[in-house]
Amino acid sequence: MFTKDELKSMSRKELEKLLADVQKALVTVKARDHREARKAAAKVVAEYGFSLDDISEPASSQPQKTKAKKKAPKKPSKPVFANPEDRSQTWTGKGRQPNWYRDQVAQGTAPDTMRITS
Template structure:
């Protein structure tokens, strides 16, 4: 079944869309009904009704979500010798002043606070 969508008008396309949505709802209802019948047959094989089994099932209670605590900022580990207000924790990307100091030959241990 091939439909040429490009040659259809907007009204025809909207009608087709409505028909497809209705067909999908019908198919879903049919599948649900078939699944229920299959489950009832399976439960009957063991001598139960589907209602008996669903009553025995424990209901999972949803636990309330606990908001995560904000991470505390790390303490600075290194400071720029030329400007002590510029610091770095030692985590993440190295700042330019740190990289430049190391390239000049200053040991990272000398930059520690």
């Protein structure tokens, strides 16, 4: 067991090696726990005269997973504002304000004058 001070004094390579060793040990312990749990379950099932295969349900009797409904793709919003200096630059009025819009407002242009009329 390492103390916090010991861990702090270790180099990056030493810590990475320790981490790899711990991950390997976890895999080993998990496999061992799985084997022990399976043995314990088999023992309990055997007391009732069954095997683990006998009590496991076939895949066909398991409830079917329902498919998630696919969402329709969102339609892009129509532009509401256009840059008076370059009409190809537009903004929907949603989200972050584009730089050209902020610059125009800072120069005193009223937002309504940049509004696109249909």
